[in-house]
Amino acid sequence: MIALRKICKIYRRESLVNVKALSDIDIKIGKGEFVVIKGASGSGKTTLMNIIGFLDKPTGGEYRLNGNDVTRLSDRDISVMRGEKIGFVFQSFNLIKTKSSIENVMLPMLYSKEFPLDFRKLSIRKLEEVGLSHRLKHRPSELSGGEQQRVAIARALVNDPGIILADEPTGNLDSRTGIEIMSIFKSLNEAGKTIIIVTHEDFITSYAKRVITLRDGRLLSDTARDQ
Numbered sequence: 001m002i003a004l005r006k007i008c009k010i011y012r013r014e015s016l017v018n019v020k021a022l023s024d025i026d027i028k029i030g031k032g033e034f035v036v037i038k039g040a041s042g043s044g045k046t047t048l049m050n051i052i053g054f055l056d057k058p059t060g061g062e063y064r065l066n067g068n069d070v071t072r073l074s075d076r077d078i079s080v081m082r083g084e085k086i087g088f089v090f091q092s093f094n095l096i097k098t099k100s101s102i103e104n105v106m107l108p109m110l111y112s113k114e115f116p117l118d119f120r121k122l123s124i125r126k127l128e129e130v131g132l133s134h135r136l137k138h139r140p141s142e143l144s145g146g147e148q149q150r151v152a153i154a155r156a157l158v159n160d161p162g163i164i165l166a167d168e169p170t171g172n173l174d175s176r177t178g179i180e181i182m183s184i185f186k187s188l189n190e191a192g193k194t195i196i197i198v199t200h201e202d203f204i205t206s207y208a209k210r211v212i213t214l215r216d217g218r219l220l221s222d223t224a225r226d227q
């Protein structure tokens with residue numbers, strides 16, 4: 001489903017040295033996979049996730065999603081595709097501070113092409129799915145870190161994307177809460193979602209069916225894990 005061929009990314013900065021963040025990355029990820037991406041700080045993990053999630057464009061190579069050449073799409077088509085196909089979860093949750101859990105989860109629907117009939121109901125249902133039915137009207141500052149990440153996961157799920165991308169989703173959580181969050185990703189994967197997680201934490205690798213390691217912007221290894 002996701003097919004990257006010879007993907008390169010060079011960050012060009014005026015009057016600064018160019019950074020070659022990714023070189024010749026070849027990766028195919030099929031529907032329903034559970035992939036962990038590892039590598040030292042600066043090895044290109046976030047850059048790769050941003051390209052997979054259409055938040056950034058490669059400077060070279062080809063990206064096909066379900067057979068479509070993404071590098072040829074217009075910016076508008078790309079943002080529609082991003083909204084429909086991809087859900088994002090970040091280390092720092094990225095919730096809007098002044099909005100309640102329900103309102104935060106509703107946000108992506110405001111940009112989707114097909115407006116669901118009842119935003120609010122759907123938003124509440126997604127919050128129930130991640131175990132937050134008792135925190136619907138709380139603001140992020142009134143929630144624990146694990147609860148904030150659950151809101152972010154509910155928000156990522158609300159457009160029913162096939163692919164969930166998470167960049168260090170447990171990085172700001174204690175280990176017990178991290179395990180709770182990982183069990184949500186596990187059940188999403190069992191329900192058929194493709195999960196791609198960037199992490200430094202070894203315990204997360206035990207959830208993965210496949211581990212990709214980057215070093216200096218190159219693919220160092222790509223191995224299947226025995227379950």
Ligand SMILES: Nc1ncnc2c1ncn2[C@@H]1O[C@H](COP(=O)(O)OP(=O)(O)OP(=O)(O)O)[C@@H](O)[C@H]1O
Nearest residue numbers: 011013019021039040041042043044045046047048
């Ligand atoms: N916007 C940018 N402009 C210039 N260089 C950048 C930019 N973003 C990242 N880089 C550089 O590209 C390289 C890869 O960065 P990236 O953020 O992908 O690493 P990472 O593997 O996610 O690291 P970390 O584990 O610390 O999050 C680094 O050398 C970084 O300094």
Ligand SMILES: [Mg+2]
Nearest residue numbers: 045046047167
């Ligand atoms: Mg990173």
